[in-house]
Amino acid sequence: MERGLHDRDRVGVQDFVLLENYQSEDAFIDNLRKRFQENIIYTYIGQVLISINPYKQLPIYTDNDIKEYRNKHFYEIPPHIFAVTDNAFRSLIEENKGQCVLISGESGSGKTEASKKVLQYIAACSGNQETIENVKDKLLKSNPLLEAFGNAKTNRNDNSSRFGKYMDIQFDFTGTPIGGNILKYLLEKSRVINQNSGERNFHIFYQLLAGASDEQLKSMNLTRSLQDYAYLSDGEKGIVSSINDAENFRQVMQAMKVIDFTVAEQTQILNVIASVLHLGNVQFTEEEGKAQITNTECVQSIANLLGVHLEELKNALTHRTIDARGDVVTSPLNLEMAIYARDALAKAVYDRLFSWLVQRLNVSLQAKDTSTARNNVMGILDIYGFEIFKTNSFEQFCINFCNEKLQQLFIELTLKSEQDEYRREGIEWVPVEYFDNKVICNLIEEKHKGIISILDEECLRPGEPTDLTFLAKLSDRLGDHAHYLCHEKAPIQVQKTMRRDEFRLVHYAGDVTYNVVGFLDKNNDLLFRDLKETMSKADNNVVRVCFPESEYLEKKRPDTAVTQFRNSLNNLMDILMCKEPSYIRCIKPNDLQTAGVFDDQLVLHQVKYLGLMENLRVRRAGFAYRRLYELFLNRYKCLSKQTWPNYNGPAKEGVKILVKELNYGPEDYRLGETKLFIRFPKTLFETEDAFQEKKHDIAAILQARWKGRVQRRKYLKLREQVIILQSYCRRHLAQQAAKKRREAADKIRAFIKGFITRNDPPNGYNEKFIANAKRMWLLRLAKDLPSKVLDMRWPSAPTHCQEASTYLHRLHRLHLARKYRLALSEERKRQFELKVLAEKVFKDKKSSYPASVAQWFQTNRIPSEHGANVNSFIANSCNGESVKYCSACTKYDRHGYKPRERFIILSNKAIYVLDGKTYKQKHRLPLEKLDFDLTNHSDDLMVIRIPLDLKKDKGDLILEIPYIIEFCTYVIDTVGTADVLKIVERDSLVHNMAKGKSGVIDIQTGGGEPGVVRDKSGHLVVIAGQ
Missing domain, CATH: 2.30.29.30 (Pleckstrin-homology domain (PH domain)/Phosphotyrosine-binding domain (PTB))
Structure with missing residues (x-):
């Protein structure tokens, strides 16, 4: 962290804890803006990471970046999502404590991409054996599969998650991923039948039409035109430049193969998607109050794709069977109810298909060998961000309730728990005021009094409940609540901006106005028994599993949608409370999804509702690091002679000795009841560096002693061997010298005899001498060759070279003549x-x-x-x-x-x-x-x-x-x-x-x-x- 301080005027500080004017919102935003303009999108508040969506690809996620952040201290290197992941990963392995990475923020702030980077780092840091690679591939390939079925383009985000996802990754004792499990929350299934202007349905529909082969489309009776399908033609969608549907379809099919989907399962999944498109095209007319299907060919296509009987499906779409205390009554549906039944079936089929996909994915991710497991689990939460649209309905109500719960968790695990821990440990500090949103959570979920209880009560009561009667009951019971506002009790100025079928909640993230139209229907989530029974008889195995026979035979009314969501959300909170959290707070810099644009007001709004200023004030008032005395002493006891190698007294006294030995200043630390608190990361780094250096010193001493003993043994043995080797070497060298002298004498003798007989015909004595004479003559001749045609000189030659000299002289003359001729001009x-x-x-x-x-x-x-x-x-x-x-x-x-x-x-x-x-x-x-x-x-x-x-x-x-x-x-x-x-x-x-x-x-x-x-x-x- 300290290495970046000299650039703080240009790029800001890396940790807001180091911000001088830390209580100023303007200074906070200015620091974010400076870093954003330099393409630095990550900043810390203590151990909380703030991530700003750059809306472009940045070269900061390469293999080299992963190596740089691996096994490094949290504050030793610049802020990065890899640093947060590495810190959680090492805590998981070294301390054997479950971890969770909580990624939160508005829609479009980059939460989904952040979760992908977390997975990327974990995959890169684990082993590369074949079985491990298989698990990593499945974890990584789960993203494109779930995004295809659970993400859609909204007006704020081209790849918005329309469901909540919590992924648990299970590791063995070495830190290698061996399995995983995924929980999904509240898929926005209403998007299947209707989308707002400018938005799209789920990605998979467009991917199927763009990426499937012509033969596949023909077998499903589909065309590539979006306008041919009612569920896709609503809204001003068109082609999205940032999305390649055909390529994404190829990736989805590849992911299915990696996750062990059989060919039959892949075909059945695509058939279900195609059947939903055909369902949207089913048209009705009404005759004498009875609905009639006008385009039977669409129903026939659905029946073929799902493997159900045509007549049974037609009857289920136009009739309803009621079992009232043993009396079975079948009545025809009018036009409005038939359309409702059709859309309900489309939503149910898609929603249950998505649930089946998650379940099937979990089966594939399940750890095959649990013998090495140590219950080391890291969770990654990627759930919808806070949403405020022009028209907010039941889905936005549930999504924002979820965000309120996550904010409450954040408050409990960071702000409030921090203060409570200091009080328990007897540490003095400056109390920080913060907004506790528990009052909003109670307004929504309190038993018998909250909005959820009132909604369920209205859905289940006899009579003719409507959305407006539900709103009236809300206003009657909650009209005086400080965080609830309805049209009747609102000030006149507010009434001008609110309709009579709307109510407003004051969330921690801002005021949100909800339209109650559709609340009861979406909460009841009613699917007629005839449709359930027809689906349970389908030949398509996926559909048959999604609609078990026991469901339509069950007489008990199932829980409402919001109750199911609340229960699953409470279970999620219990899971997260059992783990040590790491926070990634995502912020979107603008509403235009444009790179390089920083909207101060929009960012400030997110900073406020994410509670970042409160978090910063707590961090500046408190301590950045705390550890139990036993853990701290056990790790750093080697830094003092009084505590090394073992300290038999109380751990707190041992820590006091260490603190004194390390020269901690009086403001650098506090001693609590059970823990040591260190205020600044720098102090901890110095301690850790001293430990690492000392560890090397201890290791060096042990190594030196052992190496000394080993080397002496080797030396004694080697000396004995060297003496023997020396005697052999001396003998060998003497033999070589004698041999060399004999060879030298032979050469001198041969030279003398060759010189004496140099003019004789070649023989065994003079052949080498003659060869040498020829070579030397050729070397002299090469240096003294005539260079002109008229130069008739020619060096004399030895006796044995006369004939060669004659030939060479003639050849050289010819060469000079030819050279002269080639150099002549045409005129000459x-x-x-x-x-x-x-x-x-x-x-x-x-x-x-x-x-x-x-x-x-x-x-x-x-x-x-x-x-x-x-x-x-x-x-x-x-x-x-x-x-x-x-x-x-x-x-x-x-x-x-x-x-x-x-x-x-x-x-x-x-x-x-x-x-x-x-x-x-x-x-x-x-x-x-x-x-x-x-x-x-x-x-x-x-x-x-x-x-x-x-x-x-x-x-x-x-x-x-x-x-x-x-x-x-x-x-x-x-x-x-x-x-x-x-x-x-x-x-x-x-x-x-x-x-x-x-x-x-x-x-x-x-x-x-x-x-x-x-x-x-x-x-x-x-x-x-x-």
Whole structure:
């Protein structure tokens, strides 16, 4: 608890006992609001837990949360329903005293969900054997089953419990659940036939229609439409978004299997539910004062589902048999009575089915083996909360009476009993005024004078009693009571808000106005004998058990409904009084069922009628902890040397010694006649912590002594064994050392012999040495491999690695070459392809070839000043041909060999020769018809052989091209063959001239400046270099 105090300004205090202004209602509500806004829904008043319904799922119920709260002190951890359950559970096991968890609050405040969390914690804290799991499953599965048949949507709560439930869980001595028993109280069976606007009938009807298969519905003659059934079509219900009826039906059927319902029983239960729906659709007409059934097919469906005779059922719905002192008289029913009989049968069938379900569930939950039982029982009470509706009837009267009784129990067990205990123990304290609602309980249940007695008296008296005569009798006898108010005696202002058929009770929770219409009928709860007899003959076993034959043969009138309820309620009070209670007070923060909304006035109203302020004042005036001297001394006697291990004097004197030893302050405790009272939980925690620490110290001393003796025995035995083991170890180590030395000598000897014979063929002496030499050579080679293609280095290799070295050298060269090739760009690759082509054509054939190797080929050798004009010609005159090469050149005339400046262009189809000055075309020579002659010297002269059909009597073309090797390579690459090129190895070239004449070109080598001249003989002389 103390760890949360530093956050109290933001999230409030965890226990209202620590609230500074504890008498202020505003401070109380403000503390609740702070915690609610931080999603902290639990707060303590001492050991009473206040729970605010969050209307949403919170992540505070996981397995980790259960572990956190298990076996912890109540105030050691933050408030939680798990803490309350764990405290009750441990008290049950450790102190062998029956426990009960009382969950109370208004409808919609979260009581049903709280009971589920209690069950969840108990199930998680018990064992997991197969039989135990079976019991836990049945306890947990009882919830969806009972909720389906006993819960309904109201205007205040989508899952409101319309019955009271008290569950006893039986445990064995280890705290394992071995069985259980369930008591149910006052099922609101009138809901079967009628619901208020905006409310629904019991869940099971909607679950059946939404979740059953088409075959099942067909066998029961049902449809899925709610509007087809009178008992479901009243009120503005529609589909409820927070409820999944189909999924819930699946869970209900699964629960039936877990709780050991047979397949036949499941079918019979669903048939009963279907028969109730069909009953609501039975219609009557009246002829001459006699009721007649108009839709026999509905009755036929009911007869088939319940296994009764059709005619007997029709007769029972329209006739009544009376046995008056041996005279049996059967009379027909009028329309009003027939409708009453139909609705009474529907209510009775459903109510008795629910009772049978609870009884059947108890049979399944009954402990199979009671040999280990120690009568350890924990009860969980989940009963309807206080209800104030727009129209309050007989059901609300009973529900609110029940809440008055529970409030009285709370007063007796907490407030009043607390004061009485202090007085008995002689403890001084400040008396606290509180409202004792015993006066209201007496007003309702006092013999011969209370409302219940008057109601029974009016129901049983002869004549024609009515609801109004009952109200008149109430007003006559109770009109002067301070907590009763009727229309006749009310002030004028109150009369304006009350009808003449209403009375008002001043409950502890507020004023409630009840309408008496239906009080007598609901209290009589009359079901005609004919209907009982017909049901007792049903083939449906469930119905036959619910309507035993002995019932309709019994002449004695049964107790009225309210008397039965009062008796069962008094029995419940007796059960609860025998147990140690734990309280969970549930509060709803708003009427909208909306998360995050906190209505101060609504919460304050609930705080008042739950008596929380009185409870807080008692706790602050009193003491949070009290224990018998014997129990306290027995637990904490180890904390003082004077009381440990045994104290022979009076227990009270021993406790005095302990209190002094623990340095209790004078305001921290009081010594009563038989008990020690401790005011603050913190004081108790310090005592418990000291006990836990001391317990560990005592255990440590005992453990140390025992361990010392055991360890000495082990030591002596171990020392003897170690001496023997050491001798074996020394011998083994000496043997290992000798073996290691021999192996080392062998290795050195082998190495020396291997070195001596290292160059011999492999043998037994040198094979390891050679293998090592190969490995080392490979390692050196890997570190010193050439990284470039032109790097011809290669490390030397040992004798035995020469062959491998040759292969590796070649492979590495191939690898570098391939690596180089893959890294080439497309343009550079093209250059190499041309160079390779030039090598094939000119190497060792033309003297100028070696000089051309170092130069990269180019496609354009036109000087820049002529580039634009040449490009213009190409664009306008080449007709889309692809230009492969262009260059400046010199043409020699066929007459006199006069030089002319020209430009030569090579396309993919022809050779163009342009004038060097005018850039006009001089020649266009198709490639496929040309041949080319070169000399084998270093000159740049070329003779282009032109066929006769192209010569036009002009002869061959003589050109001097600066980059003759480059030009010829492009020509061969374009044509695709080297056959068009002829390299002449003579000292002269003969060419054709005009008019069939021949010219001679002489080649001179060995001296002179390179060039082209004409000699005196008229020949063209080419002076080639050296």
